[in-house]
Amino acid sequence: MYSSVYQTADPSGVGDLNISGNGMVYPSVLMSRNDSVLCGNLREHSLTDIWYNAAALKKLRNIKISDIGSPCTTCEIGELCGAGSRSRALSITGNLKGLDLWCPIVAEKDNRRRTENVLFTQK
Numbered sequence: 001m002y003s004s005v006y007q008t009a010d011p012s013g014v015g016d017l018n019i020s021g022n023g024m025v026y027p028s029v030l031m032s033r034n035d036s037v038l039c040g041n042l043r044e045h046s047l048t049d050i051w052y053n054a055a056a057l058k059k060l061r062n063i064k065i066s067d068i069g070s071p072c073t074t075c076e077i078g079e080l081c082g083a084g085s086r087s088r089a090l091s092i093t094g095n096l097k098g099l100d101l102w103c104p105i106v107a108e109k110d111n112r113r114r115t116e117n118v119l120f121t122q123k
């Protein structure tokens with residue numbers, strides 16, 4: 001959807017924005033109340049200023065699929081998917097550039113890694 005401009009397909013901070021009742025602005029409703037991606041407050045800055053200058057929005061818009069890593073970098077549908085949800089990655093891993101563990105491909109790889117770690121530590 002956004003791949004002509006952005007590599008990742010999550011609309012957070014691109015087509016979405018969330019304004020909470022107290023004027024706090026976040027990239028999306030799923031990221032609301034997460035201070036690590038707080039974009040500003042409408043009581044202190046205009047929405048235009050926040051939209052163009054908030055560090056969190058610039059960071060989100062500059063994320064490349066290569067920043068997220070495997071398996072997204074080699075995924076057959078990577079260009080279509082755009083590396084899953086940045087909101088879910090942030091909420092689950094605490095990292096905007098983390099993997100979206102709700103993706104079955106990512107989850108399978110993560111399960112395999114966890115199983116290998118358990119087997120390795122049991123030896």
Ligand code: SF4
Binds near residue numbers: 072073079
């Ligand atoms: S591995 Fe999953 S999240 Fe990553 S690009 Fe492929 S389908 Fe999307």
